[in-house]
Amino acid sequence: NAGVTQTPKFQVLKTGQSMTLQCAQDMNHEYMSWYRQDPGMGLRLIHYSVGAGITDQGEVPNGYNVSRSTTEDFPLRLLSAAPSQTSVYFCASSYSSGSTYEQYFGPGTRLTVT
Amino acid sequence: DQQVKQNSPSLSVQEGRISILNCDYTNSMFDYFLWYKKYPAEGPTFLISISSIKDKNEDGRFTVFLNKSAKHLSLHIVPSQPGDSAVYFCAASAISNQFYFGTGTSLTVIP
Numbered sequence: 001n002a003g004v005t006q007t008p009k010f011q012v013l014k015t016g017q018s019m020t021l022q023c024a025q026d027m028n029h030e031y032m033s034w035y036r037q038d039p040g041m042g043l044r045l046i047h048y049s050v051g052a053g054i055t056d057q058g059e060v061p062n063g064y065n066v067s068r069s070t071t072e073d074f075p076l077r078l079l080s081a082a083p084s085q086t087s088v089y090f091c092a093s094s095y096s097s098g099s100t101y102e103q104y105f106g107p108g109t110r111l112t113v114t
Numbered sequence: 115d116q117q118v119k120q121n122s123p124s125l126s127v128q129e130g131r132i133s134i135l136n137c138d139y140t141n142s143m144f145d146y147f148l149w150y151k152k153y154p155a156e157g158p159t160f161l162i163s164i165s166s167i168k169d170k171n172e173d174g175r176f177t178v179f180l181n182k183s184a185k186h187l188s189l190h191i192v193p194s195q196p197g198d199s200a201v202y203f204c205a206a207s208a209i210s211n212q213f214y215f216g217t218g219t220s221l222t223v224i225p
Contacts, residue, residue: 004157035215042116042118042217042218043203043205058212059214107157108157
């Protein structure tokens with residue numbers, strides 16, 4: 001089991017460029033999420049998915065798109081990068097078992113937009 | 115507006131002593147709470163959770179206490195070990211699998 005994998009680990013973009021952050025999980029989890037972590041802000045939810053074909057917005061969705069065509073993959077797209085999107089991005093997958101949930105996080109992608 | 119708050123950015127504790135990390139929340143709809151541990155350059159890892167129907171949950175050296183009336187939860191680590199040094203995040207959920215995180219507390223356990 002690789003768990004949750006994210007690529008790339010580091011990325012530098014120029015303002016206005018686009019890119020896709022990749023996320024994959026091999027645990028057959030229904031739920032997947034993208035967070036960003038900024039200094040003094042904790043982790044904030046960008047978008048999430050409750051299953052293939054179903055996505056929804058989190059706290060800070062502006063400037064990001066997602067899709068979920070398979071259970072395993074949940075890519076995050078930046079359409080036109082801005083310096084405010086400089087952050088560390090974490091992908092997570094989770095399952096629920098009755099009344100308990102547990103999230104597994106990937107190692108993160110550190111993105112710098114200049 | 116931060117719905118989950120960790121007001122202590124850092125905490126230092128001697129090895130063997132108790133570490134107490136605190137977390138407050140504002141949304142009374144939150145019914146599930148989790149603690150995560152994070153080392154530098156890694157993703158958070160799940161530590162322990164508690165449902166709102168309980169006021170305490172224990173797992174080895176880690177105990178989480180929930181005070182619903184005060185909208186407060188705490189994580190106790192006893193005894194603290196140097197390997198516990200990390201950033202700890204609390205998180206809360208009102209809807210399945212949508213989590214709100216606090217800003218984190220950096221714990222340093224001094225040998």
